[in-house]
Amino acid sequence: MKLVIGGSTGFVAKELIRQGLKNPAITSIIARGRREAPTPSEAGNSASKFNSIVVEDFENYSESVKKEIENADARYSATIIDYRASIFTIRTIAVTATKLKEIPFEQTVKISRDYATYAIKALDGLRNKQATHLRFIYMSGHFAPRSLAEVPQQLKTHGTVDAGLLRGEAEGLILKYGRESNGTVQSCVIKPGAIDHLSREKKETPGLPHIKLDDIAAALLDQTIHGFEKDTLTNDDMIRIGQKVLSGDQES
Numbered sequence: 001m002k003l004v005i006g007g008s009t010g011f012v013a014k015e016l017i018r019q020g021l022k023n024p025a026i027t028s029i030i031a032r033g034r035r036e037a038p039t040p041s042e043a044g045n046s047a048s049k050f051n052s053i054v055v056e057d058f059e060n061y062s063e064s065v066k067k068e069i070e071n072a073d074a075r076y077s078a079t080i081i082d083y084r085a086s087i088f089t090i091r092t093i094a095v096t097a098t099k100l101k102e103i104p105f106e107q108t109v110k111i112s113r114d115y116a117t118y119a120i121k122a123l124d125g126l127r128n129k130q131a132t133h134l135r136f137i138y139m140s141g142h143f144a145p146r147s148l149a150e151v152p153q154q155l156k157t158h159g160t161v162d163a164g165l166l167r168g169e170a171e172g173l174i175l176k177y178g179r180e181s182n183g184t185v186q187s188c189v190i191k192p193g194a195i196d197h198l199s200r201e202k203k204e205t206p207g208l209p210h211i212k213l214d215d216i217a218a219a220l221l222d223q224t225i226h227g228f229e230k231d232t233l234t235n236d237d238m239i240r241i242g243q244k245v246l247s248g249d250q251e252s
């Protein structure tokens with residue numbers, strides 16, 4: 001299967017690429033970002049599965065980018081050329097909580113919501129030509145309410161109610177697209193808490209759960225490959241799935 005990762009240079013995307021290259025179920029990885037994503041140093045022979053694409057306009061996929069995605073398996077996998085294969089996408093592009101104050105809100109709306117809704121439509125268009133299904137994951141966050149009634153105190157305290165509601169709205173749009181596709185587009189939202197790794201200082205926010213980077217990446221790949229347990233996966237769901245995969249209880 002071919003995996004498209006939106007936001008190829010980010011913290012989570014790098015771990016997805018690292019684990020994805022080792023996974024035999026994934027025949028090609030197309031990493032899309034505004035900057036080149038380096039091939040992981042330990043990739044070895046699987047480096048041939050990796051294709052980093054620099055995208056200039058995230059609301060208008062150029063013909064050349066579309067071609068790269070359409071042809072990915074043909075060009076980058078010697079053994080599997082399956083034009084009926086589905087497209088699998090994990091969307092990590094967003095303005096994360098720590099960067100919200102650096103960016104005007106209109107930009108945040110574009111990056112965290114509009115780029116994702118454009119992507120699901122554009123990739124669905126590609127699916128019509130050469131694939132059977134599109135499976136699409138939108139990475140959101142633990143504090144992303146889908147209505148005013150659900151706004152948690154933490155967002156009020158940090159002055160980030162609008163940003164939280166924006167992510168909740170994006171979740172709703174991505175799920176709606178899947179629901180209205182007659183089963184041809186499967187969409188899923190994941191709502192992690194703080195994602196931890198040794199390279200980062202661990203910070204505590206009241207009410208915000210934690211998950212390890214390798215657990216979340218393993219869970220994301222598992223759900224992309226095997227299908228979604230449900231349309232919205234919580235932090236606890238992702239820990240459970242990721243740890244099961246990494247402990248070897250389940251084929252990855």
Ligand SMILES: NC(=O)c1ccc[n+]([C@@H]2O[C@H](COP(=O)([O-])OP(=O)(O)OC[C@H]3O[C@@H](n4cnc5c(N)ncnc54)[C@H](OP(=O)(O)O)[C@@H]3O)[C@@H](O)[C@H]2O)c1
Nearest residue numbers: 007008009010011012034092093094139141192193194195
């Ligand atoms: N990290 C966490 O603890 C955490 C917790 C909960 C939820 N999440 C969610 O998980 C997802 C991934 O998080 P992350 O920590 O991997 O984020 P990250 O390291 O900040 O990466 C975000 C990605 O989005 C790209 N991006 C940002 N602004 C862009 C723009 N204007 N145009 C194009 N690309 C842009 C970044 O590109 P550049 O590298 O070029 O900036 C990067 O590839 C996000 O949706 C985030 O909200 C993260």
